[in-house]
Amino acid sequence: MRLIQYIDNGGQRQVGLVNVQNGEQIERLEGAGTTYTLAQKAIAAGSPLKTHIDSYTRVTEPDSLSDLLAQRRVLVPLDHPDPAHCYITGTGLTHTGSASTRDKMHSADHDTEQLTDSMKMFRMGLEGGKPTPGTAGVQPEWFYKGDGSILVAPEHTFPIPSFSLDASEEPELVGCYLNAADGTPFRVGFALGNELSDHITERQNYLFLAHSKLRVCSFGPELLVGELPNDIRGTSRIIRNGETVWEKPFLSGEANMSHTIANLEHHHFKYKLFRRGGDVNLHYFGTATLSFADMRTAEGDTFEIQADAFGKPLSNSWQVVAEPDYFGVEQL
Structure with a gap:
């Protein structure tokens, strides 16, 4: 459904x-x-x-x-009437194969004998990310992306601030949740998402990852209600001036992940902050496929993410939005 x-x-x-x-x-x-x-x-x-x-x-x-x-x-298929009560978060290094690009971004000399923190985190997931049901495994990498004000509807244009160094897609699954009045999280469904990030900023220093995630995002257009297929196969592509200039398959679902969905959910909702009654949580589960490993995107490009289990593709283009060179704070 x-x-x-x-x-x-x-x-x-x-x-x-x-x-x-x-x-x-x-x-x-x-x-x-x-x-x-x-x-x-x-x-x-x-x-x-x-x-x-x-x-x-x-x-x-x-x-x-x-x-x-x-x-x-x-x-978007789920939002909150007050955007401030919609948390958008995510986990990285959760898919088999997802460490390669990140490892290259964060390794200064590409010394294969010296593991980066990214590779260490990835291996932790492989070893402890799929615990016995009802128990907690190793915690994943986690990041905050924003609130409901950063959501961009399908087919609409991503506004990219002029201070950004890059705008690249991340094709991911999104878990969509609503908390009951007593704080119990309920999963409403799953959707395809584009967790757009600034990978050049991240590549400068992995401690800039938090900055690189503070960008807009989209998900949908359709919300899958019910169980998530174990093996999801889709395609991510970049379209420029009507022509596909980059295209790759992507895999998701637990068969292709180093963590279970339940383990990722536990390590998000264990924080009471995210269990406030009536709040919406939108959580991106990570990816192993990035165009950034092969090319740079350009203003006006369209990102298209598709997987049969989710119906129609998620499509968004992007354009630069001017921001002041400096933000000063007024003394009250």
């Missing part, structure tokens, strides 16, 4: 079920309004989300999913 959030012909936010039997047909969940409200009601009813969705009247929209995407009316 896959959901989208979108703007209808009357300018109102809606939640739609993608009818995969009928291709791109969208069935509006009458009265749902937002995925946030839909999930809140399912939690309050003590009902699985799929079961709760079945209680809604469905109305077929005149526009297909392709129509809605072309008209830029599709929103």
Whole structure:
């Protein structure tokens, strides 16, 4: 089951079920309004989300999913009415094969006998990232990306600040969560995401990784409700002036990861900060495929990330937005 959030012909936010039997047909969940409200009601009813969705009247929209995407009316599939109550975070070095590019970025002399911190972290995951269910394994690399104000809808343009040195895609899975009133985290679903980063800034010194992550991001367009496939195979590409200039397959799902999803979730939600009642958490699970290993992107490029399990591709272009050369603080 896959959901989208979108703007209808009357300018109102809606939640739609993608009818995969009928291709791109969208069935509006009458009265749902937002995925946030839909999930809140399912939690309050003590009902699985799929079961709760079945209680809604469905109305077929005149526009297909392709129509809605072309008209830029599709929103990210889960957000919070107050962006400050939406945490966006992530974990790195979680996929088999993900250490190679990072190791090269962080190694000054590429001495294969001297392990970088990135390679050490990756090996820790291989050795202890898949513990017995119900127990905690080794903690992963973790980073803060921003709040809901940095979310960019599918098909919309990424604003890249002029102080950035790079803008490169990171094709990842995103876990989408809503906390119940008592703070219990509930997983609403999974989506494809582009955890865009500034890899040149990161390459200068790995301690700049935190700076490199403070950029916009996107996820969707569709939200997968239910279990995550064990083996996910997709494609990440860069399109420039209508032509594909870079393309590579990417792998995800636990069959291709050094951590279980449950272990990554535990090491995020063990912090009470992220269990505040009513908050949304969007968590990027990492990747092993980056165009940065092969090329630099250019302003105007379009990033396209696709995997069959998630329906339509996630597509965003980027452009530079001017920022002041210096930010001063006023004395109060």
